[in-house]
Structure formats: structure tokens, C-alpha cells
Amino acid sequence: MKIFKAQSYRKHLCHGIVPVTFMVVNMLLCAHAFAQGVKGGKKISPDLFGLFFEDINYSADGGLYGELVQNRSFEYSPTDRREWHSFSFWQYITPGFSYGSLNIETTSPVHPNNPHYAVLNIEHLGDSGVGIRNDGFAKIPVKAGEKYHFSVFAKLLSQDPVNIVVSLQNPKGETLAESKIRVSSPDWQKYTTDLVVSATNDSTALVVLATTKGKLALDVVSLFPANTFKNRPNGLRADLAQLLADIHPKFIRFPGGCLAHGDGLGNMYRWKNTIGPIEQRVEQKNIWGYHQTAGLGYFEYFQFCEDIGAKPLPVLPAAVSCQNSGGTWRIGGTGQKAIDMSEMQDYIQEVLDLVEWANGPAASTWGAKRAAAGHPAPFNLQYVGIGNEDKITPEFEQRFKMIYDAVKAKHPEITVIGTVGPFPEGEDFDKGWKLANTLQVPVVDEHYYSAPEWFISNQYRYDTYKRNATKVYIGEYASRGNKMKNALAEAAYMTAIERNGDVVSLASYAPLLAKSGFTQWNPDMIYFDNTSAYPTVNYYVQQLFSVNQGDTYFENVVSKNPADSALAASCVQDSKTGDVILKLVNAGPEQGSMKINLSAFGKLDAAAAKTVLNGSPEAANVFGSAAAVTPVTSAFNAAKTFEYTAPPMSLTVIRVRKKK
Template sequence: MATTVFAQSGNSEKDKSTTTKTISPDLFGVFFEDLSYAADGGLYAELVQNRSFEYSASDKKDWNSLTAWEYITQGYSYGTLSIESAHPVHPNNPHYLLLNIEDSGQEGLGISNSGYDGITVKAGEQYNFSVYLQQLSPNPIPVTVQLRDKKGTVYGAATFITESGGWKKYNNVLTVNQTADSLKLFVLAKKPGKLAIDEVSLFPQNTFKGEANGLRADLAQAIADLQPKFMRFPGGCLVHGDGLGNMYRWKNTIGPVEQRIQQRNIWNYHQSIGLGFYEYFRFCEDIGAKPLPVVAAGVSCQNSGGTWRIGGIGQKGLPLTDMQGYIQDVLDLIEYANGPVNSKWGAQRAAAGHPKPFNLQYVGIGNEDKQTDDFRLRFKMIYDVVKAKHPEITVVGTVGPSPSGDDYDQGWKFANLLNIPIVDEHFYERPEWFLSNNARYDTYNRKKSEVYIGEYASQGNDLINALTEAAFMTSIERNGDVVRMASYAPLLANSKHTSWNPNLIYFNNSKWVPTVNYYVQQLFSVNQGDSYIRNVVTFNGITDSTLAASCVKDSRTGDIIIKIVNAGTTATSSKIDLKALNIQSKKAKLNILKGNPNDKNTLNEPLKLVPIVSDFDTKTLNNYTVPAYSLSVIRIKGR
């Protein structure tokens, strides 16, 4: 597509009329992928790491079944410890720990877990502890559970006694009276005997919306506060995996957590799969976002085996003899989300606690795949069946990892051939790219595929990065008739384990920080409209790619929302056509985000940049001064 300088009227120079056009109601959403410990150790609220002893050297070279665990012998206790697999809780969860307590001493013998960089707790909150135990000796064994710091101070404790008769799940509640981090969870046997141990869990009761097996409340709320219209999950490169054996299979992620199949993460750590498709669907429902699950297109990631480092192609296709079964998995996913309770997979959804369908509308097939014959053949096989059996589902295709180049061109050619409803474009580019490509979608063919901008970011978290993204987002609104959806990526990153930068939200065990990019995304997403009004904002004849504006109307409220971006060095005067807007109300709110171009928000410092909200008189719209390095969002009350 041709690149042109943005016309500051908010549309192409060919169209000088002030008119309204309908734009997508699903324009701004979020994209979640489990990289940078976004799930385990992040959004998923589980506090125990490697809770079922399934880590291995295939995850990381120095990992094993006892990673994050420590064998505890204290007070003259002694015995042995081993990892076994002969009689697991479930075959999908093959490893467990065998503890032989020869002498429990005065304080007990057992294990401790360090969590993800320590366990953080809050005063006054309660934590649900659970564990699967099998008493392998004749007599009951008292067990003590404790949260301790490095000095041995106990922050919460519970006790129970084991029973014979196979694997049993034990549940306790630990009440914490002090806030602390860097704690460890101790599980200690207080009498001699043999115990098999598996699925050790510690969960805050205060999860998002109180969901069982739920999400960390503050991180989930941070996403909810974006008011996303959709959420794409679970990836990303995670979906098609590092080789065919690492491909993400949604059926492995549902049902009781102890029966789910864990696996290595393409980002070189481990997926407990505690956050699975049921939890993703529930989260979407909880925050009012349409679910957009993505499945692999029958091929692995072209970067499998780290081939991106050497420029090779690691993409492999599933054997064609396996494709019928794989396509059935995709159909079963749709049934799981939307099927009645008397259908096979709808019944499994109901058994999990949700008889009502999830109202799935979108399914993504593939993720920025290399455009090869292997990919095209398998994509078409999946697409043709889904289209025929589920015409109510909108399929989202893919056109490669970049906004231009051979994969992009071949991807669009293929999309046009199949008449794919929506294609997924990705771009991680420098800030200048976003300014110079503001008119990118002005010339897209409205009769062909719509666009989902599934992943984009301007390679930084400074204010200037966020403002260039904001300038580009005005063009997304302007072209909301052909751009169906857009989502910044990546969404979440644990500050101690970042696989990729930049990210929208950085966090540690106790807090998170809204980047400036987060505030830009929020200002657009909470101020979405469903119609775009052309030619409302002008800059007194100035044509400069650092200036951009858009105007939308929310038909539900009647509100008119004007967004004005100045990514330049000097303040600029703008004029807003009040007559064209037919504004009756004088009541408006101004949200303004401004500062120095290299300012950013970080976890370890007070926030430098936050939007400032004030009342606004619409009379001043006749000559509104747009500050340098700023985003202004003016919301005018409709009724």
C-alpha cells in the first residue's frame, strides 16, 4: 500500500465534505499471549511455581522436577525424597513427589516452594491452600502448612491429618495478618510414614470477580479498565508452537487442572495450563470483551528451533493424514463455546460451570505464518470446513509478520483468492513509521478483506512512542469501516522475566505500572464510537505528519468524541467545526496527556505521566491550542 502524508482535515484531500460513516463497533481490544511470564507468575493467580513437579530440562536447560522446590530437614528430621511416575493423580499429570519420613524430628520433614521470585501476601487477606496426597503408610500423618519469611517468621499456617485410601485432595485456608513478599510455602509432615504429593497450590481468595482458579485481581482489573471490545488469546507465536509437538491444543487446557496437559512454552519456560480456554472465555465475559481464540493453521512457527536467529525456516506442516482430526478439533472448539448443553463439548462447558454459551463470533486461524505451500494447503482445508459448517463464525486469517514484504504480498493474494473475511496484520516499527503511514488504510479496497491489526507497537515506552501510536490510531478510527479490530502487543510482562520489549503493562509480584502507551490505548478504547465524522478538525492550513485528529460519535450516549494528537515540538492552534457537529451542549470533558517526549512511567518511580481530566467549555473549540507532545481527548455530552 502506498504511503502518503496525513491530511490534517482527518481524511484524504479528495473528500472535503463533512459526512458520517459507520465504523466497527469492535475497534479497540487487547491481545493476550503467555510470554514474559504473562500467565504463570502473572495474570494467573497461582502463587506456587511448578506445583505439580512437571518442569524439566526441555523447558530450560537447568530446570528439573524440583525447580522452585527445596527439601526441608529440620529439628533432627531425616528421610528421603524422590520424583515418581508409577501411580500419578492422572496420566496427563505424570510426575509426583514421594516423601519418605523416617524421623519427623521436632519441626517436621517436607518441602518448601519459593513461588515466582518469592510469594507475596497482603495483610487481612485469605489464601486457599490445596494439595493432592496419597498416604502410603498405615498410620495417618499430621501435616503443617506455613508461609514463612527468610528469618522463619510464620505469616499464615494450617494443619490437617492425612487419610488412607488413594489420592485425596486436602483444602485449607491461610489467613495472613501482615503484608510481605519473598515468602516461601512450607509443607511439613509431623510423623514418620510415606506420602505421595502432587498439585500443591496456594491461591488468593481475592481473585478477579472471585473466580475459582482465577486471575490476579489487580492485573485483570488493569485490563478491564481498558474496556476492550474483544480479547485475542492465547497467542501469538505460542499458538503454532516451537515445532509440531509444541503446538497449542485447546483441548489440553480444559477440565480439572490436575488433568490438563502441561508443556514447554515457545518463549523458553513452562505452561502450567492452569489458565486455559475456559478461563479465557470467562475472563472475556467478565470484562465484556468478545472472545477471539486463535488456533494454529496446521503448521508450526517458522521460527521453530530458533531459526529466526539464523534466517532459516522452521515451519513444519501436520501430516495430511492428521488434518481431519485437527479440523475436528477446531469445530469442537466452536461447539465448546457455543454448543447446547446436550452436545458433547457444550456439555463439558456446562460441567465446568457455564451452561450458557459464550457467544463466540470470531476464530483466528494462524498467526503471522510464513506463506508457504504447506501453510496455504492446510489453512484452506480448515477454512473451507469452518466456513461451510459454521457460516455464523467470522474467520480471521493472517498475512505474515510484517506490514510489507513477500509474506505480506503473498498473504494478501491468498486472502483475496479465498475471500477471507478478515486478515491479521502485524507491525512493530519505529515511531516515524507510524507517522508516515497515517494514510495507510485510506486506499484499502473496501470490497475485499477487512483488517485486524493484531499486533502493533512503536518500539518503545516513551511519551513520543505513545503519541505516534495515538496519531496512527486516529487513522484506525478514520478507517474503521475497513479496519475491524486493533490491539497493541504485547499486553503484559513480568519486569524480571521480559521476553520482549516494549509491553503495555509491566508488573512485579506486588504492583503494576500503566505505561504511557497504556494511557493512550485507554483513552481511545474507553472513548470509542460507532460512527466517524469527517473533516471536523483543521490545523489552520498546516500539513505536518506529527499532527493528527479524529472525531467519532457514540450512538448509545449521543456523545461526540474528538481526539487531537500533537507529536511535534511546538504548540499548534486547531479549529473544530461546531456547526458541522450541530453541538447543542456546552458540557464537555477534556482528557489531556502531555509531557517531555522521552518521559516514561516505570515500576520503580512515581508516575510521571497521567491523563489530566477537566471540565471543558465547547466555546473554546473554535480555537483550541494543542500543546506540544500531547494527546487531547474532548468528550462532548450528547444527552
């Protein structure tokens, strides 16, 4: 590491380099302060660690969203992928020498937002019938004894009613569950029935078979497990949602980063298109190269946040599309498009309407829509993000300022989070910070994906940020790997985030979820397939920090050898419980010693809990195998002062309870 001449400290940080002189001085000061004992501590953000959900890697449809039918509304198209069309993932079936026809029509849809529907004409019945089959997202998994809710919108196009047999069949064509419905109305109606499965199978298909002659229209063909998270209708896959709940995040940012501002103006994520009955929502291309039904929409996001005690943090476009629109990812930023100024007042009202929808009384215009969905009480929205990794162009600056000023004037209780571009340095970063300082934006969103070494060397990034100015939300970060060495580099950095919790208000690892075989971005926190989920080592680091958050940071509790750069530590206290929480990181190959002094905290219970996560530098939880590295909790005797020997490549959390 070089020793630099006097230059801007932040400049060195932006290049991932920390001057040795600063590091040594800082460490020596910490060692001196330790000798003086704990004094008071400083308040840090109570919302420090949370989650960032982006609909990438099939995280929503085919993932967290519980729907088991793929292309349920026949809205897939070449816009999503060149080879896709309205019948993608559907098969026309005529078992038993039956015949008829299947077409897509748009003349009289269930709703204008959902224009395509299938028309099934049953001309001749052999031994069985005429129908359609869906294999879901790489097959449909079912469990013996469990119930599945089937629904479909249908209308009769012939004179006599049409009987339909709905079944779940295994790869051999054997029926695992079956039920019947009768379509009798010439108007669109929703028909529902339940299927109870007789045998567990990971590779079933849904079959909808008309068994009487006639003609009918079908749309929004849906199959949901009854056992969704919290048993919510139109709900979430229970095991994935529970893994997220087990992190105990303080907030969840959604619906994404690049997804939010979209691939061109027509692809921007518009929150109003994602609420209300699912048959009325607007489906569209996903910027990551597939399709989004909007079944997991703003109501479901807010409801999930409430269900797990996390604050909602929706991110809205800053009236510009992604600068990488049109396939220019990471190149030049020539694709950014801006909403025309003649449309800006309508767009600003859309942002303001979100606050009313989330927080307004049930009698208000948009609060009534929330109440109609089943939630008359406000969601208590506190944060709203405006923009994501945007190129800081004059068009962006003008529109961001208009939105920010309007929200600040109408809703001063809302904390607006701005953006400073896609990188932790460079032109957009500097311009973004300049704009934030000029407008006095409360919080800005910094992102960085870097090697583990970057996180180790940048632990002092926020030490010199102004303490009473714009705060930071680290909305996306990861060390480009899912090995133990990656997770511990992140853990060391997170101790620095706690140390600077008066400047850093929020932080979230990204991306969150990735489906095996459908992944556009690595690394991710949790990998999954149709039946199982596999938390990475990074997941357990995030969980240990999140479930052990505090609201006061203490500088002088832990001391170590200043020359041992592999060691990092933090000490926080939870004012609600009085618990003192130590996080001790050893990112090196040899054991390391740290001295702890708890004498200034008054009466603490010596019977503490110690949780250790450790493994070799290359250790990882491999998808499809039992987890190799998981936290282990044991009892620990916490004296007023003690020395702790941290195992090689480890994160240790010691939680000491206040004595009753």
C-alpha cells in the same frame, strides 16, 4: 521525503514511505470538506480497539494467573530450560534433626496428563518434621488479614495416616499463617485448607511439613489468594486483571501469537489440553523459554472476556508450527512443520469442537464440558483466528484452506481471521493477501513493530485499501519504545485507524504484560512485579482510545494546517449515547492549533469533558516509580465551533454529550 514517480501506492506504504503529493492532496481535500460541513459520517467497526494477550514475559504463570506456587505439579524439566527439573523451585527440608527422603515417581499419577508427583518418606521425626518448601515466583507476597486457599492432591503410601502442617513463613522462618491437614486415604484425594496471614510480607515461602512418620505422595500443590479478580476460583491476579478491565477493550485475542503455533508440532497450543480440572491439563514448554501450566486455559480466558465485557478472540494454529522453530527466529523460516495430511480431519474437528464448546448447548458433547466447568450458557464466540505470522508455504495454504472451508461450511456465523505473515511487506505479506482474496477470507491479521517515524509516515496506509473486500485486524503493533514520543506516534496512527475503521475491523497493541526480571520482549504495555503494576504511557493512549470508541466516523469536523505533520485528529460518534468524541494529537515540540466544527451534530451539551495526556518527548513511566505521565480530566466548554490549541507532545480527548 522523496517525491516518487507513479508507482503502486501500497508498495510505498510497505516500505514505510508516503508520497508527499498524496499527503498534500489528502490534507487539502480534508480542509475543503471541512468548509462544507459534516455530512452523515461513515459506519466503522464497533469492535475496533481491544487487547492481545500472549503468554510471554511470564504474563500467565507468575503474572496474570493467580497461582502463587511455582512448579506446583513437579512437571518442570530440561525441555523448558536445561537447568530445570522436577524439583526446580522446591527445597527438601528436615528441620529439627528429622530425616527421610524425597523422590519423583510416575507409576501411579493423579492423571496421565500430569505424570510426575513427589513421594515423601518420613523416617525419623526430630523436633519438627520432614517436608518441602516453595518460594513461588521470586518469593510469595502476602497481605495481613487476607485469606489464601491451599490445596494439594495426596495419597497415603504407608499404613497410618500422616499429619501435615501447612504454613507461610517469612525469610526469618517466622510463621505468618498456619493450618493442618491429615492424609488418610490410599487413593488420590484433594485436600484443602485456608491460611489467614498475620502480617504483610513480600518474601514469604510455602512450607508443607509432615509431622508424623509414614510415606505419602503429593501433587498439584497450590496456593491462591482468595481475592482473585471477581473472586473466581483458579482465578486471575486482581490488580493486573483490573488494569486490563479499565481499558474497556472490545475484544481480547489469546493465548498468544508465536505461542499459539508453537516450537514444533508437539508444542502447538491445543485448546483441549487447557480445559477441565487443572490436575488433568497438559503442561508444556513455553516457546519463550519457560513453562506453562495451562492453569490459565481456555475456560479462564473466555470467562475473563465475559467478566469485562470483551469478545473472545482465540487464535488456533493453522496446522503448522512456527517457522522459527528450533531457534531460527527471524532467520529464513526453515523450521515450519505441518501436521500430516492423514491427521488433518481430526485437527479440523478440533477447531469445530471449539465452536461447539464455546457456543453449543449444554446438552451437546462439548457444550456439556463447558457447563461442567460452571458455565452452562454459551460464551457467544464470534471470532476465531487461524494462524499467526505464518510463512505462507504451500503446506500452510493447503491446510489453512481446509480449515477455513470447514469452519465456513459448518459455522457461517463465525468470522475467521487469517494471517499475512510477520511483516507489513514482503513475500509472505503478498502471498497471504493473495490467498485471502482468493478465498474471500473476512479478515486478515497484519503485524508491525516499527520506529515512531514509521507510524507517523504511514498514517495513510489504509486509505487506499479496498472498502468492500477482506478487512484488516492489526493484531500486533508497537513503536518500539515506552516514551511519550512513542505513545504519541501510536496515537496519531490510531486516529488513522479510526478514519479507516470501515477497513480496519480490530486493532491491539502488543505485547501486553511483562514481569520485571523475566522479560523476553520489549516494549510492553504494562510492567509488573509480584506486588505492583506500572502502566506505561502507551497504556494510557490505548485506554483513552478504547474507552472513547465510537461506531461512526466523521471526516470533516477537525481542520488544521496541512503543513503541520505533527498534528493528527479524528472524530467519532457513539450511536448508543449520541456522544461526539474528538481525539486530537500533537506529536510536535510546539503547540498546535486545530479548528473544530460541531454544528452539524444538532443539540450538544456545551459542558463537555476534556482529558489530556502530555509530557516531554522522553517522558516515561519508569518501573518502580510513581507514574510521571497520566491523563488529566477537566471540564471543557464546547461551542458549536471553536479553536483548540493542543499542547506540545499531547493527546487530547474531548467528549461532548448529546443534549437531553
